[in-house]
Amino acid sequence: MSRSLRVTYLLLIMLPAAVFVSAQTREDSLRGVLAQKALPLEQRIPTMVRLAQTVFFNKDWAQGVRIYREALVLAAPLKDGQYRAHTYGGLLGAYYIMGDSIAARRCLDSAMWYARRTTSKKIQGYVQYMKGWMEVRSHKEIEAIRSLQQALALLEDEPAAAVTRLSVYGELAFVYFQWYDLVNIEKYTRLALAEAPRTNSPDDLVSAHQDRGSYFINLYRSNTADREALDSALWFMRRAFYIGQANRAKLAVPSSIPHSAIGIANIFLAFFANTDAIKDSINYYNRIALEEARATKQFAVEVGVYNTLGSMAFEKGDYLDAIGYFRAAVDTGTKDILHNKFDLSQSNLMLAESYERTGDTARALHHYKQYMTLYKAQFDEGKMNNARELEAKYEIAKKEKDILEIRLLAEQRNRQLVQARVLAGQKDRDLLAARYAASLKDKALLAAEYEKGVRQQALITANYKTAKREQELKVMGEQMTYNRNMNKIYAVLTIAFFLAGLFLYYAYRHRSKSLAQTKKLHDLELGRLKQEHRISMLAATLEGQEKERTRLARDLHDGLGGLLSGVKIELSGLTALTTDPQQGTIVGKSLHHLDIAVDELRRIAQSMMPEVLLAYGLGEAAREYCNGLKKSGIPVTCQVYHYKNDMDPNRQVSLYRIMQELVNNAVKHANATHILVQLQQSDTRIYLTVEDDGDGLDKMQMTRLKGAGLANIQSRVEMLQGKLDVQSSPGTGTSFTVECLTTAEK
Template identity: 30%
Template sequence: MRALVFVFILLLSYTGSAQTGREARIDSLENALKLVGHDTTRVNILSELARSYGGVDSLKAFEKGFAAIALAKRISYLRGMADANINVAGAYLDYFDIENAKKYFTIGNNFADKLVAKDSSARNIKIWIRGKFNIGVAYGFEGNVKREIELIAETIPYAQRIGDKMFVANANTSLAIKYGNLSLSDKAYNMFLISQKQYEEVGSPEDMIYHSLSFTTVLGEMDSLKQMKSVLDIAKSNLEQIPNSFYEGYYYAELGHYYGKSGEYKNSIDALNKSYEFYKEDALSFYLKGLYQRYAETYRKMGDFKKAKEYTLKYMNFSDTNHNTDEIVQNYLSLANFEAELNNYEQAYSYLRDYVKARDTMRVSNLDSSLQQLEIQFKTATKEKEILALKNETSEAALALQVKKSQTYLLGATASILALLLFIGFYAYNDKLRRARKKEREQEKEVALLKQKQENEVFSAMIEGQEKERKRLAIDLHDGLGGRLSGISMNLSKLDKDEPKEYPKTQLKKVMKDLDDSLTELRSIARNMMPETLVKFGLQAALKDYCSSMTGNDTKVTLQFYGTEKGIGLNEQVTMYRVIQELINNAIKHAHASDVLVQYMRDGNKVDITVEDNGVGFNKENIVAKDGGMGLSNLRTRVAYLKGDLEFHSEENEGTTVNVQINVDAA
């Protein structure tokens, strides 16, 4: 879903401007083309027309672009060849022909490099940065977002140098979108804040709309709903200045997304319906495809699984080829869940089989890709060896020719010296190889010892944790429950000894209250040993129950649970429960926190657990000293059992945040 939304935004950045103001510019350029006589000026106008027709009329974009390339080549016009090739590449990019787009971007960028090397004027640098930026976009469409970010970042200093503030704002917004696509929400958020200030300085209302709608997607992923609404309001105020704007349909799509995340499902559907009105006439609209996912997600949250299934099928059956394997796998799983909720278990099973088949196909595809890469590396290495062997044969032939020309008495001496050198080299090589192998064996032994040591430490820590748990349980039973039961026994003995003449109602009420308190404490001890809610209803219900029990007059414990615990074994769920339980106890007991936030987020096989409090915090240098009191050793042992990572972020008087990252397959 995330990837689809960001591609949606990126497409808006290319097609939105095509609908505003281009017609007049195209007419002006076409008229100028009829009057111009100089070839270089004709190349410039043809090239500009190719760019202006991009996204509006692809046939004319290619016609003008190729005409510009042919004329520029005939008159050896370097700037024209750079600009025209880049514009033709842009036309291919609008048409989603990535292979040809990269081909012409590469040709144009090579000319642009030569152009800037001769004349680094602002006019030429603009062509250079446009080529670099857009070939980065082409890489992004292929899925190589890292390379796209590198190329876009490379253009920004040059745009700043020539004072092109608008390009810098657009580039920073593009980087923000890419960081969001990589789930780097913090980086994306900071880049959006930077570009927002830049757009406020030089941008038009349409630029502010584009930026705001892009920003809301990241804010939605971060669950920053208050700020998401304020940014949507900025988009709305700018939309009011542009009647019938291309972006209006997507504004309502994002507004529907906001309402859906806020729990206002009726408002969400109303907003999505308004967005649908803009795209319903075009059955192949990519934006319509994105809306289907928004509808499905909102109806799922509403519990209307029939509607959720209907829109998921519309998305799955959308007549294009842009469904990646990961999306197909996820949608089959969603359909299986919807059918199960509708009690259509046979169809649910069928979709579940499709899900497993698609997932296996995805894994095989990934394996094939890895094997192909290894095969290419092997062939490359083989070629290098063949070239080296050929060079050696050539050298030996030249040496033989020289030896033949030499005097006969030097032949034996030369051969002896060569033989000696070969022997010494061979001996040195074997000796070096023996030492390397010996060192490798020693390193393997050291690694094995370290691994054994680590396993022993984990086992010892686990045993120690179990002993501490048993000791704590014994103390709870002896000092708490045992003391209460002893008191009840003494009260009953006293009643028997006193032999009251009338019914001892008051004394028996006290004994009954003591029994109720004892039962409550017994249930609390039992819940700590093995939470019954977890066994019956799962991790989410158990955590919700525990967080509610820990919420009191002085402390508020909030749970945010995203994803599911399905597919995670009971032992692993219990261990996760213990980890969160220990972290909450630390926050309340040691950090004296009044507000504790617990987040459980699962994305595929990755589980992220975050516990954040507003307590007194601690100094990182003193974390070892506090280990005994806070049970950090026990925490690390449990996280190690889950094959996870544990991180603390805290400052004194600033609160504490604890992050636990777990791979479900590893656990």
Template identity: 30%
Template sequence: MIRFLHLLCFLAGLPVYAAAQVPLDKQKYLDSLQHVLSRAGPDSVKARASFLLSDYWSYTDSLRAKKYLEQGRKLSEKYPYLQALAWFYEAGYYFDHDVPSSESAYRKADSLLSRFPMKEAYHFRAKAWRNYGLQQQLKDDNKAFADILLTKTIPLAQKAGDTTYIGSCYQDVGLVFMNLEQYAKAEAYYGKAISHLKTDLANKTALAQTYLLGAKNYIFLEKYPEAKTMLDNALDLLEPYPGSALFLEYYTGEGMYYSRIADYQKALKSFDKGIALAKELDQAYSLQELAFQKYKTLTAQGKYKSAAAILMTILEQREVMSRTGNRKMIYSELSQTYARLGDMAQAHRWLKKYNELSDSLHESKFKRDINELEAKYQNAENQKKIVLLQSEKEKAVLSARNNRLGNWLLGSAFVFSLAVAAFAIFYYRNSKKLAVQKEINYRQQLKEMEQHQQLTFANAMLEGEERERKRVAKDLHDGLGGLLAGVKLNLSSWAAHKAIPQQDSRLAHITGQLDNSIKELRQIARNLMPEALLKFGLEAALRELCESVITGDLRINFEAFNIERSLPLTSQVTIYRIVQEALANALRHAEASDILVQCSQNKGRFYITVEDNGKGMNGSANGRKTGLGLDNIKNRVAYLDGKLEIISAANEGTALNIELNVTG
């Protein structure tokens, strides 16, 4: 944000007011920023555009200014430098209506931007200090403003290498000296400003403003040709932009110039143009400045009545009359104007107001001076007390330090003793806990070893049992089975040789007994080691097992899901034995008419459900003493690291839910 000064030229030396340096082509400037926001692009670029729009609207529309400021802050979240820059634009937002917040934000911006040693950061720090100085100038502290410009703003602008901005700062210094009626010094600084600003023709606004201020300064110096040259230079820059607010400055300067050279008609014409534009742009201070200059011209023409009417209009403007200096000047001018009109009563009335205000100011200044003297005296007395108190404090501090040292040594010894005792107690308790824990761990390890040995022994027993079953089944099938088959063949051959008829009852009885024996033998061999399991796999063997026990009074429903042929043979045999034992238990004890056998596999887990509608058991068999059949099932489930759940109730049947681990 760039803040410029505007001189309310009622009389030389009146206060300076802050106004914005608005681009000469305002609409083009506004459209270009809106275009940046509307198109796709980085957040950093859009954040800068939002900040500039906030600056643009901060003078006319505070709601829009706040909106764009917040938008810029949001877009700057990822960029620390832009977050620092946001404080600069926030200070500009508060500049006119909350001076303390604005001053605080400018200092915050300078502090945060000082972390970035780059030219742009120096440039914005220079702007921040310049605007902060303007706020001091608005408090009638021209000295502070000049000091800030010369010691803060210009050195930072030089670091930034910004020739144009240095020129703007020289313009400010010139305006300070012009307000102090030191026109020769002001002329020198305006000259420096113009020489710097001419190097950047793109920044026409600052150069035009300097020409206009320089023209006024030459008018006060009564250098009228130089003033006219300055006005013409400014007009050359402003003509392409007829709606620019800088035309208000131009019409003021042009009217003052014509008034000083006694061309009053041209002067009044210039002032009237400026007044019309000020009303159009809603620029209250410029409007009153132009009105006051018109009053001066009418007075010079001797048109006192019209001049008095203008003063009365200015008197009604609260913004202008809120400053004591302005009120004094207007009261004085009214008194003189009414005296010229011969209305001595009104002249005396306004002179009295002027004197009362002057006396009030003098009394206020006198009281302020007395208070300052009293404050200095009190400060001197306080300094004496402070020195005495500091001496006493140093003695007390030394004594307290010695006491603290002694107490610290005693306390340290006591704490050390406590620490040693605490460590000893802790070590003893910890050693005791460790010993107890070691004993617990040792017992746990023994228990685990015992369980492991029992499991190993059980596994070995089961594996041995299966091997023995396989051997006995083979011997029965190949040995005794073959022998019985041979006996039957020999008997049939003998009967045929002896011509014994096949219908012979004794021969039929003997042959039937042999057939039953062979069938029973094969059934025993199948139970010992099912042939279908070895030939066709687990699913076929289980299906054959279920079908083999179906009778007219017993239905068995077998369901299989996703059983893999690649299961290890030992796992297949164990699963077969579990289902075989479960069916045997149901047949022997359940008195059931329907049995459901369901087997499924999910990768390394195998699930078995055997459910009947028999008479059930009294309560669950999970935790109570069980028979040999259930013990065999439990051992085989444990062999495959599985889980067994038995659900049973009297007259409601029994369900066995088994989950087995069949990986590798």
């Protein structure tokens, strides 16, 4: 693998999902956007995803993952699946980089599930890209190419998806770089170079020029007589370097500059004559690469520069300088968790040879062993990659062969079928001709017999008709007279019966409707009375409970609190009278315990009936309650939007008790890492939402919850004449939403 290809590989590993790490200014800008309280969820969630990516790649992996999880919690109420699909896509890249492939696979499954629940082609293409991205790193190149091609099909007509399309081109080029498929490498590096200006990102331009330069380096290696390919490689690498320097302040990835610089230095070192001018160029670009790599912590670039300088010193015979450079290469390479085994093995080999030239055989032997260990690991990895590549190519050839064999068998079967049909047609024609001749003979015989029978039947019929006609004429006259009389009687009776039946049917229908309507009105009135009675009983019960809570809180605060304060004052008087240090210590501890008891008593009284709720309303009471839990170590966040505090006090108390019950359930049973309490008012409607990212609930747990704790909450919601919505499934957390009016309906 060429050094430029290794540089491209490193960039692809460190920059997942085509979203580059940004500077501190970008993080501050994103946090400023999120600080806007009126920011809609549809804009807040993508902004949180960008912030998570920025924090993950620049500051702290764990903090970035937490922001991803918070975005998932916020996206739960949205029906469109694109927001959760986008968030899960970024989260799977983070987990894969952290080494948790199982969590990454779960995130991919979730992203695919939510992508099927949106019409956004951009998000569907992004999820397919992330699937291919993970398959490339899992050495599943055939599946990766299929996923990436599907991503391109979805993103083809999406003008806002230029960044994702560019990333897809880069992934495809990387796969074909591994297979040394110059035709496809040329295609996708060319497409990436054409797409990069549309993203308005200098990082994309730099990366596209670097990949294009790597293509021309491989093209020149396949034909060293093609000097134009070498000139093109040098031009694209220099172009990437100049773009990076000109846009240094705008670069989200400052490491692009040292990568371009060392790429240029390696081209001069590997393919140009060893003249003084070339040496000056190599030293110039190596110095820039080293300075920039140290500033951006690009250990792979530092190792490459140290190896180059060490090799040049070794060739001059400056073995001590060579040892210093190779020693620095080994030390720097071991800092990089993604270190290149080939570069590190070569550093150990050259360091061993340098020590050997100085006569230090012990150190030389040590680094020879390090070289052999790394070389073996690299050789084994190379064998695995070659085996995967050969297996992938074999599978492609096998599929093409199977398709050709299927087509050949189909053509043979078609020819046999046509021949069989021709023979069958000839036999059918001969059989039909014989049947037609026989039918003509039978038809002539039947026609003769039929004519004879017709003549005899005509004679008999004529005689019979004559006699019958005479008899019929006589009977017909009598029958006509009788029929006219009977028809008149039947008509009168029919009309009378019809009118009577119509009258009875109308009376029956009218009475049935009247009875049904009366019964329905009675049932409705009875149900209304029962509902009002149940609500009034419930309101009276809850009002009694709240009065009892208020009385107990007052008694605890005024009675027991005053008593404890009196005991504390009396004990405080003993402090001045006690001369024994041990007794003084006991009195001090007793006073401390009394302080704790008074604080606990105040907390209990405040929980039973918070004064903030009565004085300042539900919004401030909810904030104070959540802040108290947060101080005790419980991860609770409270958000209050547009709350006007115009709600009936009794209804505020009921909503406060509902919030307490839901938060306590989440703390005790959900195993949540974050709980969100949100109170929002829209005109005369109040919305209270309590969400957590805990274990979630399955159907059996939901049934038990409805039969126990949820019954108390449901009864309070009915007393408020409101609605309760529960959204939960195992592993995705739980969301409770209560909706009611500020005043009771009349």
